[in-house]
Amino acid sequence: MxxxxxxxxxxxxxxxxxxxxxxxxxxxxxxxxxxxxxxxxxxxxxxxxxxxxxxxxxxxxxxxxxxxxxxxxxxxxxxREELARVMYDQSMQLSYNTPWYTMNAPSAQLAQRIAGHAPGDLSHVFFTTGGSTAVETALRFMQFYNNVKGRPDKKLILSRGGAYHGSTYLSASLNGRPRSHDWMDGLDAIAVKLTAPDPFRRPQGMSIEAFGDFLVEEFRDTVARIGAERIGAFIGEPVQASGGVIVPPDNYLKRIREICRVNDILFIADEVVTAFGRLGSIFASGEVFGLDPDMITFAKGVTSGYFPLGGVVISERLLEGLRRSNHPDALFGHGLTYTSHPVGCAVALKNLDLLEGGxxxxxxxxxxxxxxxxxxxxxxxxxxxxxxxxxxxxxxxxxxxxxxxxxxxxxxxxxxxxxxxxxxxxxxxxxxxxxxxxxxxxxxxxxxxxxxxxxxxxxxxxxxxxxxxxxxxx
Structure with a gap:
């Protein structure tokens, strides 16, 4: 002893x-x-x-x-030994390839699997290194899309109080959490902040249903005041995560989606937190909230944190619009060294197996x-x-x-x-x-x-x- x-x-x-x-x-x-x-x-x-x-x-x-x-x-x-083994096996087969002029099989397979879970016509995936770069990619794609469509002034982005969208310059400019902007610069000119959809902090004496109406009318009035021709996108987390797990009033998001559709404003669902099981589905947008966004950003749970990976699922309609434009040589000059990383994509494939398997x-x-x-x-x-x-x-x-x-x-x-x-x-x-x-x-x-x-x-x-x-x- x-x-x-x-x-x-x-x-x-x-x-x-x-x-x-x-x-x-x-x-x-x-x-x-x-x-x-x-x-x-x-x-x-x-x-x-x-x-x-x-x-x-x-x-x-x-x-x-x-x-x-x-x-x-x-x-x-x-x-999880299954994920550790995949990292080892993929690293021994192919640890990296440049995404600028080569590709790897795991990224193509993962894109197909993810597209199969996405709502509506979201059928194409651009892979990034995490949530911030996923949001950054979605915003830059919106800017590129409107430039190609001949709408260079349609670039403003609607976001909300309580939001957290990332730490890169564009994504951080949209954050609406307390203290986020106290000492940090941002591109304030691109962002229009709306009221946080927080029922707990609604005006005293107002019902949750009336609060939902208020949020929708505020959104509608903001579009009318600024002009839809200047607003490129709305971005919102289905549930505001770092803002304090803010669950919005019922049907609020569906009503916002319809206003965006009518005014040709891209609806970006930021599912960096809510995707890959946090709300019981691979994507919460369609299955939980009945939404068909134009883009969905994701990260975090896609590999269960075993490897840095994120991405954007993009509507076929948007990509078809680019292919049919009068500027076929316009270049989407955006990419990352670790875009479509073979190890990360292989881990995500196995992670999907585990999620779908129980x-x-x-x-x-x-x-x-x-x-x-x-x-x-x-x-x-x-x-x-x-x-x-x-x-x-x-x-x-x-x-x-x-x-x-x-x-x-x-x-x-x-x-x-x-x-x-x-x-x-x-x-x-x-x-x-x-x-x-x-x-x-x-x-x-x-x-x-x-x-x-x-x-x-x-x-x-x-x-x-x-x-x-x-x-x-x-």
């Missing part, structure tokens, strides 16, 4: 040493995403060492439920239970609303439910809850005053119970902490 204990101590010491090394290297050399100026290039975050199923393990050996599924993306779970059905089966269990957290006085759809949800905390004001409470309450939850065995996605949960689609009912129980205790501990500090007396 003494020898076993000595071995365990040595292993723990080794893990601690490795963690200390990584922390030191990070604080000296690694720049993290979305850093504050005061800690940029000198910051270490929770170090993750392993993943298995719905769990991740930190550098000290603590096992955590992966509440955000990485970044909305580890849909089939961690450590993961999607399981996600649809457990989603109502997931939503109902999380909804029970509204019993806590700190919680203003729990909302969601499929296997994505948000717990929004407020100072009080009457004012719905998160700022009087504590702008980092989500981080407080996450800190407590990590101590208890759950990683949370904190967003200012919100906690976002989007676990791997393979999560079981028992694991959902554990997730919700930990989150409840984390919120309860935060409430007690805030009371002791005199910040909140709810």
């Amino acid at each position: 003494a020898a076993i204990r000595k071995s365990m101590v040595a292993e723990e010491a080794g893990a601690a040493g490795e963690a200390d090394d990584a922390v030191g290297l990070a604080t000296r050399h690694l720049v993290q995403p979305w850093p504050y100026a005061g800690s940029a290039g000198a910051e270490a975050r929770t170090l993750i060492g392993e993943g298995d199923g719905i769990y991740i393990t930190d550098a000290m050996g603590k096992r955590l439920i992966d509440g955000p599924a990485g970044m909305w993306c580890t849909n089939v779970g961690h450590r 993961v999607l059905a399981h996600a649809r089966e457990v989603a109502p239970y997931f939503q109902a269990r999380l909804k029970s957290l509204e019993e806590l006085p700190l919680v203003g609303e729990v909302r969601g759809m499929g296997l994505m949800a948000c717990v929004e905390c407020v100072a009080d439910r009457e004012s719905k004001n998160p700022l009087e409470l504590d702008t980092n309450v989500g981080e407080r809850i996450d800190r407590h939850c990590q101590e208890l065995g759950l990683l949370v996605r904190p967003l200012i005053n919100m906690c976002v949960m989007s676990p791997p689609l393979v999560i079981t009912r028992g694991q959902i119970d554990t997730l919700v129980d930990i989150l409840r205790e984390g919120i309860s501990r935060t409430m007690e902490e805030l009371r002791k500090e005199g910040v909140w007396q709810g």
